[in-house]
Amino acid sequence: xxxxxxxxxxxxxxxxxxxxxxxxxxxxxxxxxxxxxxxxxxxxxxxxxxxxxxxxxxxxxxxxxxxxxxxxxxxxxxxxxxxxxxxxxxxxxxxxxxxxxxxxxxxxxxxxxxxxxxxxxxxxxxxxxxxxxxxx
Amino acid sequence: xxxxxxxxxxxxxxxxxxxxxxxxxxxxxxxxxxxxxxxxxxxxxxxxxxxxxxxxxxxxxxxxxxxxxxxxxxxxxxxxxxxxxxxxxxxxxxxxxxxxxxxxxxxxxxxxxxxxxxxxxxxxxxxxxxxxxxxx
DNA sequence: TTCTTATCGGGAATGGTTGTCAATCCCGAT
DNA sequence: ATCGGGATTGACAACCATTCCCGATAAGAA
Ligand SMILES: [Zn+2]
Ligand SMILES: [Zn+2]
Ligand SMILES: [Zn+2]
Ligand SMILES: [Zn+2]
Numbered sequence: 001x002x003x004x005x006x007x008x009x010x011x012x013x014x015x016x017x018x019x020x021x022x023x024x025x026x027x028x029x030x031x032x033x034x035x036x037x038x039x040x041x042x043x044x045x046x047x048x049x050x051x052x053x054x055x056x057x058x059x060x061x062x063x064x065x066x067x068x069x070x071x072x073x074x075x076x077x078x079x080x081x082x083x084x085x086x087x088x089x090x091x092x093x094x095x096x097x098x099x100x101x102x103x104x105x106x107x108x109x110x111x112x113x114x115x116x117x118x119x120x121x122x123x124x125x126x127x128x129x130x131x132x133x134x135x136x
Numbered sequence: 137x138x139x140x141x142x143x144x145x146x147x148x149x150x151x152x153x154x155x156x157x158x159x160x161x162x163x164x165x166x167x168x169x170x171x172x173x174x175x176x177x178x179x180x181x182x183x184x185x186x187x188x189x190x191x192x193x194x195x196x197x198x199x200x201x202x203x204x205x206x207x208x209x210x211x212x213x214x215x216x217x218x219x220x221x222x223x224x225x226x227x228x229x230x231x232x233x234x235x236x237x238x239x240x241x242x243x244x245x246x247x248x249x250x251x252x253x254x255x256x257x258x259x260x261x262x263x264x265x266x267x268x269x270x271x272x
Numbered sequence: 273t274t275c276t277t278a279t280c281g282g283g284a285a286t287g288g289t290t291g292t293c294a295a296t297c298c299c300g301a302t
Numbered sequence: 303a304t305c306g307g308g309a310t311t312g313a314c315a316a317c318c319a320t321t322c323c324c325g326a327t328a329a330g331a332a
Contacts, residue, residue, distance in 0.1 A: 012278060012329050034319075048281040053320065073209030073288080074319065089248055092256075100248050108238050109263045116225055116234050118265030125261045127245045129254030148298050148309060170288075184312035189289065209319080210288065273332105280327065291316070302305075 016047045020055045021079070029095030030068050030076035030088075068126060089127045093134030100127070152183045156191045157215070165231030166204050166212035166224075204262060225263045229270030236263070 023039050024031075031039075037052045047055075056077050059065040068076040068088065080086070082099050085106070089098040105125060113121040159175050160167075167175075173188045183191075192213050195201040204212040204224065216222070218235050221242070225234040241261060249257040 010278080010330075014279065014329075016280070032319085050282075050321080051280055054279085069205045069207075069209060071205075072319095073205060073211065075209065089252055089254060091254065098252050102241070102244050102248075104244065105238070105241050105261075108240065112225055112236050112238075113263055113265045117268040118225060118227065118263075119271065120228075121263060121265040123261070123263045125241075125259070127249055127254075127257060127259045129249045129257040132253035135255065150298075150310065152311070168288090186290080186313080187311055190310085208288095275332085276330095278327105278329075281325100283323090285322065286320080288319095289317080292314085294312100296309105296311070298307105298309075300306100302303105 015045075016051050017055050019043075019045045019047050020052060021059075024065060024077065024079040027078070029097055030066075030078040030090060031095070032074050032076055036077070087125045087127070089129065091131035091134055092128050093130055096131045096133070151181075152187050153191050155179075155181045155183050156188060157195075160201060160213065160215040163214070165233055166214040166226060167231070168210055168212055172213070223261045223263070225265065227267035227270055228264050229266055232267045232269070 019040055020036065022045075023036050023043075027036075027039075033049075033053050033056055036056070037047065037049050040047045040052070056065065060067050060077070064079070065077050066080050066088070068078070068090070070076055076095075078088075078097060080099055082101075084101075086099045086101045087105075089100050090096070102125070105123075109123040110121055113119070155176055156172065158181075159172050159179075163172075163175075169185075169189050169192055172192070173183065173185050176183045176188070192201065196203050196213070200215070201213050202216050202224070204214070204226070206212055212231075214224075214233060216235055218237075220237075222235045222237045223241075225236050226232070238261065241259075245259040246257055249255070
């Protein structure tokens, strides 16, 4: 077997990516790319908006961050603690998020898909509400 | 008690709204506003794009049509047969949609929210896959 | 250090969606 | 039948999140 012709696509570690990660780690709620970019500027550790988008996309692809589509279609990002598959209970007011899992739902989705002859199954499940703090 | 000062917000019936409904009724899959607008033009029963958006928004508000957010954030619309709350099994290839319901999930969402002190609970749940036709 | 090239950044481009507002049309009242 | 006012329409501009572009920069191997 010939040696791999393509050298391991070295993923360089940059100040920018680290800065984005730092903001994510200090954030409890789901945030938009624009909000994260603004926070970086506020901290005096500015990163180009394009780079913020690129970083988040890459982290999302490698499952380092979770994404969530808001009603208006804007994408929100969050660095979750749990490493396994889970879902979210999100406050519409402040964005406070609780990680939850529903083992029953996972199986349900698989079975429903199989029953109708669908494969390559994925699913989205999010719960929205108003947290006790926002109820005042 | 004085008579109602605001006359019943009469919802007028127009050719445009009817045309949009006709397209929706002849469509099996979830479609975007742009696709629906294009189909209207193709049928020679053109309706302004703004009006298409307005009609769909109003029908969505009155639960006459279901909406679905695609990964890229574009909103899709479908006129479902079932009148009660349900979810969707959608083919990523052709958009073929099956209406399904998961009574267990409904209760699970409510309980999870309550357990964490959230109220005014809503949830989104969609299953995506590849239908047998698209597997061909 | 030097070289290769992944990465960055800022500005332009994209594209779905909403806002604007004069012209038009529904529909109940006359 | 006709009138009048308010809902509705539609062409176009504005909006805004996201992506594209490409010359400049800097990480990392040699
Ligand atoms: Zn998560
Ligand atoms: Zn809250
Ligand atoms: Zn439906
Ligand atoms: Zn299909």
